[in-house]
Amino acid sequence: MRTTPFLTAAALTLALSSPANAVAAEAPVTVVGCSATTTGVPGQQLVLAPASVTEPVVSALSVLDPLGVLTGAFRSLWAGTAPIPLGTVPAGEAEIPGIRIADAVGARLRELPVLAPVLAPLVSTVHTSLASLCGILVRGQVPGAPPAGSPATPADPVPPGAAGGSPDAGTPIAGRQWTVAAVPGSTAGGGAVFGTPIPGQLPGASFPAGAEVPQAGGEAPVVLDARRAAGSGEALAAPRDDGLSWPVLAGILLMAAVGAQLMRRWGFRRPR
Structure with a gap:
């Protein structure tokens, strides 16, 4: 019978050092909102803070x-009540639906004698409200493990000259967001940028007639685009007429007639 104390001590040591009891000894994860995301160790207790659902309950009670x-x-009673248990943290990712949260809150409300006169309609209203408003996303994470979905550290890009030789024209370079154009000055649509020499083209062929070919080191002339959108137009300037207009001509004729009449009357009145 002397071996009994040693066996008992060994059993207690194994029980206390087991992973399940180590997880249970940890503090529970308290969720401060009925619509939130939280993380914890798989198997850890998950509880809901009563203050997170105080306003929906008070609104229904009023x-x-x-x-x-x-x-x-x-x-007063609800502020001093214990956290509401919701289960344990799963291994991986899981969602606690709003209806499950509403059931847990309703069970806690039934424990308060002060709500006995209005308990049935209150629990029904609160259950409907929380089922549509609440929902908690729980992620179980083993201590020391990297978070799920964390991106891997990208490797340093290899310099173009390190691999021996330059990359072929028109092929993307690793680690870059741009490509080497096959023809200098070419664009994505296949054309060439204005002022860039094209292989096989005569000097000055890309410039409009009458324009001077820019010298070395000078700036290329800018040619404005004369195209216009369909339906647009501008009023033409009124043509200038160097001749006399009708009002001016009529005034001249009127003055000539008046002058002739005056000369005629003056000639008749002259003494003979």
Whole structure:
């Protein structure tokens, strides 16, 4: 019988050092909002803070208690109540639906005697509200393991000259977001940038007639695009007429007639 104490001590040592009891000894994960995302160790207890659902419950209670007799007492009792258990942290990722949270809150409300006069309609209203508003995403993560979905550290890009020789024209370079153009000055549409020499083209052929070919080191002339969008137009300037207009001509004729009439009258009045 002397071996019994040694066997008992060994059994207790194994029980206390088991992973399950080590996880259970950890503090529970407290969720401070009924619609949130949280992480924890798989197997760790998960609880909901009562303050996270105080307002939905008070809103439903104020309709059933217009005088506010039960509301003040409920706030005091609800602030001192223990966290609401929701289960344990899963291995991986899982979601606690709103209906499960509503069931847990309803069970806690049934434990408060002060709500007995309005318990049935209150629990029904709160259950409907929390089922549509709440939902908690829980991620179980083993201590020391990298977070799930973390991107791998990218390798340093190899310099173009390190691999021996330059990359072929028109092929992308590793680690870069640009490509080496096959023809200098070429664009994505296959054309060439204005002012860039094209292989096999005569000097000055890319410039409009009458324009001077830019000298070495000078800037290429800018040619404006004369094309216009369909439906657009500009009013033409009125043609200039160097001749006399009709009002001016009529005035001249009128003055000539008046002058002739005056000369005629003056000639008749002259003494003979």
